[in-house]
Amino acid sequence: MAERVQRRDPHVSVKRDVLVRYLDAWTAAALRSHRGATYVESGYGDFVADALRVFGEFADRLDDHQLDMVILGAAPELGEPPEGLSVRSVADPGGLKVSGPMLAHLDVVEGTLAEADAWQLVASLAKGKAREVVFTLPAGDQVAGYRERLHAAGLKCTVAVELVADDGQAQLLLFATGDARHLATFKNELWAVDEFAGIRYRDPHDAERTLVDISLTPQLLPLRRELLAELARRGRCTVADLQQHALLETIYRPADAVGALTSAASAGEITREPEKGRLTPRTVVGRS
Numbered sequence: 001m002a003e004r005v006q007r008r009d010p011h012v013s014v015k016r017d018v019l020v021r022y023l024d025a026w027t028a029a030a031l032r033s034h035r036g037a038t039y040v041e042s043g044y045g046d047f048v049a050d051a052l053r054v055f056g057e058f059a060d061r062l063d064d065h066q067l068d069m070v071i072l073g074a075a076p077e078l079g080e081p082p083e084g085l086s087v088r089s090v091a092d093p094g095g096l097k098v099s100g101p102m103l104a105h106l107d108v109v110e111g112t113l114a115e116a117d118a119w120q121l122v123a124s125l126a127k128g129k130a131r132e133v134v135f136t137l138p139a140g141d142q143v144a145g146y147r148e149r150l151h152a153a154g155l156k157c158t159v160a161v162e163l164v165a166d167d168g169q170a171q172l173l174l175f176a177t178g179d180a181r182h183l184a185t186f187k188n189e190l191w192a193v194d195e196f197a198g199i200r201y202r203d204p205h206d207a208e209r210t211l212v213d214i215s216l217t218p219q220l221l222p223l224r225r226e227l228l229a230e231l232a233r234r235g236r237c238t239v240a241d242l243q244q245h246a247l248l249e250t251i252y253r254p255a256d257a258v259g260a261l262t263s264a265a266s267a268g269e270i271t272r273e274p275e276k277g278r279l280t281p282r283t284v285v286g287r288s
Contacts, residue, residue: 010198011163011171012110014214015136016050017196018173019105021189022134023054026103026182027067031058033101036066040096040104040125042118043089044111045076051105056082070096073112093121101130109136109171119149122176126153132177139170143204150176157183161190161251162202164211170202180247187253191216203251212251223252224260228269231287240281261285 023039030037039055041048048071055067062084069081075089090096094117104125106118115137122133133155137146143160150158155176164170175186190201193214200211206222213219226249227242234241239261243254252260258279264270265279273284 010165010196011169012046014163014193014196014199015107015110015171015173016046017193018190019047019134020050020054021192022175022186023051023103023105024057025185025189026132027054027058030067030101031061031065034065035100036068037101038068038070038098038103040070040098040102040106040121041072042106042108042111042113043071043073043075044107047105047107047110048076048078052078052081052085052087055085059083066100068098070098072096093117096121096125098125099128102128103132103134105134107136109138122150122155123153126150126155126176130179131155132179132182133175135174135176137172137174139164139172143172146172146174150174154178157248159183159187159190159251160204162204164200164202166198172204184247184253187247187251190251191218191253201251205250218252218256220252220256220260220263223250223256224264226250227257227260228264228287231270231285236284236286238281239279239283239285242285243281 039051041051051069059082062082068086071089072093081087102125106113106121108115108118125131139162147158155178157178157180158176160172160174162170162172177183195214200213202209202211203222210222223246230242230245243257246252246257247254262279265272269288270285271288
């Protein structure tokens with residue numbers, strides 16, 4: 001596992017830790033295939049250095065693969081990249097083309113990448129198989145529109161989470177992929193980051209705007225409310241259906257849905273068949 005980042009600005013620290021964790025998982029998966037892969041970085045120096053450290057931990061496997069790192073804009077001072085890693089900078093991101101699997105990290109809060117350029121990149125780079133984007137934007141009320149744009153680009157599996165500091169300042173972190181399994185992996189890493197003081201998560205879909213501490217066992221009340229609302233819309237359905245809803249429509253993981261539904265059943269808020277025993281994906285639930 002790649003070295004964890006040191007604490008500084010809380011937003012940057014959380015974003016760096018999420019990126020390092022997911023990039024570690026993405027690189028391991030990319031190197032299991034003999035196809036080439038590309039990592040696109042928006043150019044902020046700390047993120048570039050973090051990515052190079054991750055790739056350096058796979059140095060013994062890079063010789064037999066083609067792994068390219070593309071830095072948008074002027075590249076910061078870099079050490080010698082590991083053997084087998086191609087590193088290049090691109091002054092005009094509008095003409096960038098890649099082939100094979102790709103992960104793009106686009107942060108328009110840090111660095112100099114403009115939001116319009118970032119969305120243009122998403123539209124062009126997402127065309128193809130195994131394309132994924134980690135995208136950071138200022139927080140606002142445009143999340144539904146952002147998701148629509150990502151879906152239109154072919155990235156149907158998305159999560160949006162607000163990173164909220166103690167002073168109320170918030171940034172929006174988006175992840176988009178065409179593979180639900182990779183979305184699940186990203187969410188596992190999202191909740192596994194160090195519990196940075198001063199940053200909590202908030203689900204943009206949560207009407208109560210509840211702030212949730214970063215934890216492997218997070219507070220599930222916002223998810224419980226969302227699943228009860230989804231049950232009201234659907235009527236009866238299986239736990240598996242609600243696990244899928246949690247994966248695709250909330251900041252939570254499928255396993256968290258079981259915990260939220262278990263507490264709802266204990267409170268008499270839902271019915272279940274069978275009536276006893278642990279909840280399983282096949283258990284059918286409904287509103288009481």
